[in-house]
Amino acid sequence: MQIMDAVRGDLTTQPADALVNAANSTLLGGGGVDGALHAAAGPALLEACRQVRATQWPDGLPVGEAVATPAGLLPARWVIHTVGPNRNRGQVEETQLASCYTRCLDIAVELGARTVAFPAIGAGAYGWDAPTAARVAVLATAAHPRTGIERVRFVLFNEPLHTAFLDALQGLI
Numbered sequence: 248m249q250i251m252d253a254v255r256g257d258l259t260t261q262p263a264d265a266l267v268n269a270a271n272s273t274l275l276g277g278g279g280v281d282g283a284l285h286a287a288a289g290p291a292l293l294e295a296c297r298q299v300r301a302t303q304w305p306d307g308l309p310v311g312e313a314v315a316t317p318a319g320l321l322p323a324r325w326v327i328h329t330v331g332p333n334r335n336r337g338q339v340e341e342t343q344l345a346s347c348y349t350r351c352l353d354i355a356v357e358l359g360a361r362t363v364a365f366p367a368i369g370a371g372a373y374g375w376d377a378p379t380a381a382r383v384a385v386l387a388t389a390a391h392p393r394t395g396i397e398r399v400r401f402v403l404f405n406e407p408l409h410t411a412f413l414d415a416l417q418g419l420i
Contacts, residue, residue, distance in 0.1 A: 249393055251385070251419075253401040253412035259287035261402050262322045264360035265315070267351050269368045270328040272307035274300055274314075279371040280404075284326060288319030292326060295319070299328075310338060311346030315354050325358055327351045331369035344369050344380070345387035352391045352399075362398045367408045377411035385415035 258266060258280060269280040274296040276285040285292055295316035300307070308314060313329040329347040332338030347368045355363045365384065369375035375383075381401075388399055403409040 249397060249399070251388060251399045251401075251416060253403060253409060253416055255404070255406065255409040256402050257283075257404070258364060258366050258402045259283050259321060261364040261400065263362040263364040263398075263400065264323060265325045265327050265351075265355050265358065265363045266318065266321055266323045267313075267363065267365045267368070268326050268328045269366050269371070269373075270308065270330055272309070272330050274304070274308055274328055280366045284321065288321045288326065291319035292316060292321075296328070311343045311350065313347065313350035313354050315358060323364075325355075325360065327354050327363075329368060331373050331375070333372075334369070334374035335372075338373075341379070341383050344375065344383045348384055348387040349391050352388065352393055352396065355396055356392075356394050359395065361396060362400070363396055364400045364402050367401065367403055367412070370408055377408050378414070381408070381411035381415035382418075385412065385419065389419055 271277045315325045332343040370380035
């Protein structure tokens, strides 16, 4: 049975096989979720991201794409990095935001992850409002086959996001 739920909390302390990083295209750390994950993971995460840049994505990770690295000191096996569309820069296509979730789930399935924890991709500095970010996330995740994934958890850092995700999940029933 596949379960999707939403909790208010700190993604860096969430036990899961894979934690999703709302990264920037450089993959070299930043603010928000990205900075928090890099700080909690220790230097191994930054080194793994540098390797990805040197080998797979030398020009940076494109919007809507995803890539996995080891998780360093985080309570997970992997970090799956994805770059959300930045509404403040005119990237307003919901399909790009949905792609972040589907590509992360594709990679989680390939890795054999049973549990995946997501932040609200794009809902911080990238300007997506909470209800839209939640609706897109939940619909994209629900539509994905998620073969082998037993739990997808949305870990939200504030009450408005948590409420929006709970509402979106309720809309699936």
